[in-house]
Amino acid sequence: MAAALNPMLHDASSSSSYRCRYHTFLSFRGEDTRKGFTDHLYRALELAGIHTFRDDYEIERGADIAAELNKAINESKVSIIIFSQNYASSRWCLDELVKIMERRKHDDGHIVMPVFYNVDPSHVRNQRGSFAEAFSRHEERFKEEMNKVEEWRRALKDATDLAGMALKDRYESQFIQDIVKEIGNKLDPKVLNVAPYAVGIDDHAQGINMWLEDGSNAVGAAVIYGMGGIGKTTIAKAAYNRNFGRFQGSSFLADIREAAEQPYGFVRLQRKLLSDIQKGKAKKIDNIDEGIIKIKHAVCITKDFLLFSMT
Incomplete structure (x- = not known):
């Protein structure tokens, strides 16, 4: 398994809303x-x-x-x-x-x-x-x-x-x-369920954690890839749990390929994403194009951590 990491990522650790270390x-x-x-x-x-x-x-x-x-x-x-x-x-x-x-x-x-x-x-x-x-x-x-x-x-x-x-x-x-x-x-954090004794998860997630803490202010994307069943989603969840608290907004969308294949699947995913990063305040979305516009407006004013899982 390998991770393709773009070293450019914005930093939300300086946010004044997080006073406790x-x-x-x-x-x-x-x-x-x-x-x-x-x-x-x-x-x-x-x-x-x-x-x-x-x-x-x-x-x-x-x-x-x-x-x-x-x-x-x-x-x-x-x-x-x-x-x-x-x-x-x-x-x-x-x-x-x-x-x-x-x-x-x-x-x-x-x-x-x-x-x-x-x-x-x-x-x-x-x-x-x-x-x-x-x-x-x-x-x-x-x-x-x-x-x-x-x-x-x-x-x-x-x-x-x-x-x-x-x-x-x-x-x-x-x-x-x-x-x-x-x-x-x-x-009241949005903690994802991860097996408490999953072997080797910390080591695999450490590289992602270090990347997220690099202090850059730009937008970036990371990809965890490999054959099915080797723990990609578990590693992603562990990285999400460790880092989401440093951002103003965060969202984890699981099984997006399967979800997108359902009726109005993309729109539902968009609603979930907006609801997460706007803390339940997302407005109604009637179609994909409208969702794209609203998501663009939402993420341009906050520092968000978005994680998508595909099966």
Whole structure:
């Protein structure tokens, strides 16, 4: 399979309507979940087009870690807090939690999603079990900073008073998909369905992602081609999910050859395209020529990401 790419593409990343750098911020205890649950959740979020901050991917070597984490929290729309067995034993995690709850206090639009991974939510909320043990150690270690310990306790209670999601007896893969769906609903992006563990999709889509991020202001077109059944549409969906949020308008039209063969098929496709890029405000289209004119007028005033799939 190969991709024929025209290097000329307009850039919508500078649009002032997108003030947040990330959709979600992941707070987690690395020793508990970094290479397992958190990694799988991160991949599933990214594949769904939900751009996510995770410290080991986003912080450059030599950077001030605390400052970068604080900045990332302030630049995210949602904070996902993964409460695991040893979350409270980490001062880094608790400081991060305080910053997240402060952000929520000063910004009603910031969403906090507690996720309980192999821990009883009541143990976290009431600081029992491993959480009680962790705070006992903190009280011993930070005798001169008891205000700090109390701040951690309050942040933990405030976070767990919010509606969250618990693994319980579910399979992790299903739990992850439930989290992704919930976050997607909260953000309301137009995410396309892509199998969460599709092998090699990220690698194939990376070239398209880099092309879309090249900073050019011109219009461009890319073609993914190859024999049937090798995953062209899946790659296109993954690229769409990863990039549509950077544009003012976007549309994914699937199976356009088959759709066009139906009665009034082209007109229906035109209506769908206009409805997508004008966020449901498209006017009535009676014929193909009228649709062409309206589409030209629509795309000349906005920066749009259009993806067409043919079977």
